[in-house]
Amino acid sequence: MYIIDVAPLRRIPRPAPQLLSYLSQKKLETGALAKVPLRKKDVLAVVLGCRDFDKQEIKRADFVLKPVSIILTESAVFALWQLKLAFWLGEYYFTSPGVFLKMMLPFTGKKFLRLVAQNQKMARRQQLWIVPTLADLDRLPGQSKTAVHSSLKNSRLQELWLKAQKGQLTKIAGTKIAAFLPWANLRQITILKESNAHHRSWDQYPHWRVHEVVFKIARLLKTSVALESSLPSVETFYYAKNKQINLKTSWPRKNPTVKIIDQRQELSRKNASIFSRDLQGAISHHLKKKFPVILFNLRRGAATFILCRRCGLTVLCPNCEVSLVRHNTRRGDLWLCHHCGFSKTPTKICPECGADQIREFGVGTQKVEAVAKIFWPQARVARLDSDATPTLARQQEIVRRFNRDQIDILIATPVIFSHLLKPVVLAAIISADTILNLPDFRSSERLFKIISLAKNFTKDEKSFLLIQTFNKDDRTLRLAAGSRYQKFYQGELQARKILDYPPFCQIIKVTSRHQDAQKAIALLKAAQVKLSAAQKQQKLTDFTIFGPLPGFIPKERGRYIYNLVIKFKPSRKRPILGSQDLRRRNEFLNYLPQGVLVDVDPESIL
Ligand SMILES: [Zn+2]
Ligand SMILES: [Zn+2]
Structure with a gap:
């Protein structure tokens, strides 16, 4: 026994x-x-x-x-290194190692297990490239790489799993799950487009990021790691400057003339249209010359919020406390919830005061499309967003049509950033304010990025990027317009140092969700009391606790959301926490009650 x-x-x-x-x-x-x-x-x-x-x-x-x-x-x-990796990730994301073990062994059929257990290794050198999305995978140069991603058939994935373990696969390109292959002799890992948000899993807890997995693999297997980006994240750039990360930057090459259009002035000139007169003029001018135009818009749908003009009521989803969004669908016009799919037939009558005063505001891609069709009835208008093109194939179809000059005006959400389009002479961002106004520490970084990516869709210095905004003097907007990343980075780093944000601390967002708002908040209040007591008793000065505060989306799918934000100052700043810091941090997090959701290094604190 x-x-x-x-x-x-x-x-x-x-x-x-x-x-x-x-x-x-x-x-x-x-x-x-x-x-x-x-x-x-x-x-x-x-x-x-x-x-x-x-x-x-x-x-x-x-x-x-x-x-x-x-x-x-x-x-x-x-393999032993896989067990070590899973345990480290379990600690890092304050969850179970089992979550990661499951990703490393996605199949458990008898035959598969027998083959894995018997697998003989060959010591051929393996290289891995990680891209954020499937669309990026299609665009990767060099045909000799084997693609690994979660949309493959199970039989194919099993085959690749065994081949990777045998060392028969030598050049692999994949999305983040590829990092969990059972490597035989992995020598080099490259993370492409490193600052892309798709490198982090967001739909399921834990919200792990491929960087942390890769950094740990590199230590366990003595693999070399390189990060590539045309616009690295502030944190990555910081560590690269400290020579703690091997970063290759290919700064955006396109430098069109950027014009920032003050929409306040437009309003004072009585132009309430979503197209300023400058933008209208520019689009007409370019269409006349048969030059296609790309219009970037961050929100999808038609109207993005619905309001009673008499009593001020905002029409919210009954399950989620977010504004419903007007969509023109095949079933007719609908008010839809982007969070739970709730839908309702639009009405003009206010449910609160009974007045005939319900109006729709805000600009989604459908609205841009509808207005563009009115302004330029001859133009061939198309839309690239997750409503019009829910699948990669449909997106690629639009891209092909655009590249064959079959589209005059393309209206796109950031979905477009994974695709390669024929460069244009005129591009525009309908409103920069959607990001600018979000009260999150990464908002400036996101805005800088979107503007830089948008520039990359233009042809040359003689091209134009027009940006409409109500905040024309915003610092980030100005610096992004001038492609001044270094200057932006320095200011951003300074601000984060003063306000204590990454890379100067690690953020842990603790979330509680409950149908009863009181219960949601009580769980976090109890957590906060326990953590604060431990902090006092043990004189822990490297943790700061904020909240509980209602989530940016205060209610989703019938459950109220509250957050507690914990900032942790590690003893040494490095790309991944050292083992002592990790132990200290988790000893503290162990005071958290069961039932809370823990998000380590969250994408946003909202
Ligand atoms: Zn009303
Ligand atoms: Zn909803």
Whole structure:
């Protein structure tokens, strides 16, 4: 008889122990796979240690160990470095290692496991390129790379998994899941478009980012890592300047004439249209010359908020406290919720005061399209956003049409940034204010980025990028217009130092969601009291707690959202936390109650 220590391939809510012990008839290798009973269910678990049964030890423990249910493999299906990686990621994202183990072993069929366990390695040098989206993968130069992404068929993924483990795949390009392949001899990893938000998972907790996975793999396997970007994030640029990250920057080459258009002046001239007169003139001029135009707009839909002009009521989704958005759909005009899909037939009658005064405001891509069609009825207008082109194939179809000169005016959301279009002489950003007005520490960075990316769609110095705004003197806007990244970076870094934001601290966003607003807030208040007490007692000066505060979207899908923001100052600033800092941080986070969602290095604090 043996005692084995295992980690289940699933999330076990912290602070419950992540390691469990069972009895086994057979001796099992570290990295072997078994099914073990856990809360009346059999769950997959990986073996981390196996030792001889010692009756004394069993007696000392005041519980009885249960036997393993099924042994799936006696030999390892996980390499030691994979186990270390999963455990480190589990600690870093304050979740279970099992979440990451599952990503490293996405299939558990008998045949697959047998092949993984038997796999013989060849020591051919492996290289990995990571791109943010599927569209980027299609555009990657060089045909000799094997593509790995989650949209592949399972049979294909299994085949690639085994080939990677054997070392038969040598050049691999993929989205972030490719980092979890069972490498045989990985020598080089490159993260392309490193500041792209798609490098972070956002739809499921934990919100892990591929950079952290890659940095840790690099340490475990002594792999070299390079980051590439035409516009690195402030944090990456900071670490690169400190020589802690190998960053290759290819600054945007396009330098069109940028014109910032003051929409306040337009309003005072009684032009309430979404197109300023300058922009109208420029579009007409270029269309006449048969030059196509790209119009960037950040919001989709038609009107982006709906308001009663008499009593001021904003029409909100009943499940989410966000404004409904008017969409022109095949089912007719609808008021839609972008968060839960709730829909409603538009009405002019206010549900609050009964007045016939409900009006729609704000500019989405559909509205831009509709108005453009009125202004330029002869023009061929198309839209590139997740409503008009929900699939990659549909997006690529629009791009092809555009590149064949079959579209005169293309209206696009940031979806366009993953595609390669024929450069234009005129591009415009309908409103820079959508980002500018967001009260988040990354807003300036995002605005700078969008303007720079938009510039890249223009042809040359004789091209134009027009930006409409109500904040014409905004510093970021000015610097982005002048392509002054270094200057922007210095100011941004200074501001973050003063206000204490990354890279000067790590942010941990703790979220509570509940149908009952009081319960949502009570959970975080309790957490806040516990954390503050621990802080006082242990004289912890490197943590700061803010909140609880209602989320930027205060209610979503019927559940109220509250956030607690924790700032942690590590003893050493480096791209990934050192083990001592990580331990210290988690000792503190262990005071968090069960039921909260933890987001480490969140994309936004809202
Ligand atoms: Zn009203
Ligand atoms: Zn909703």
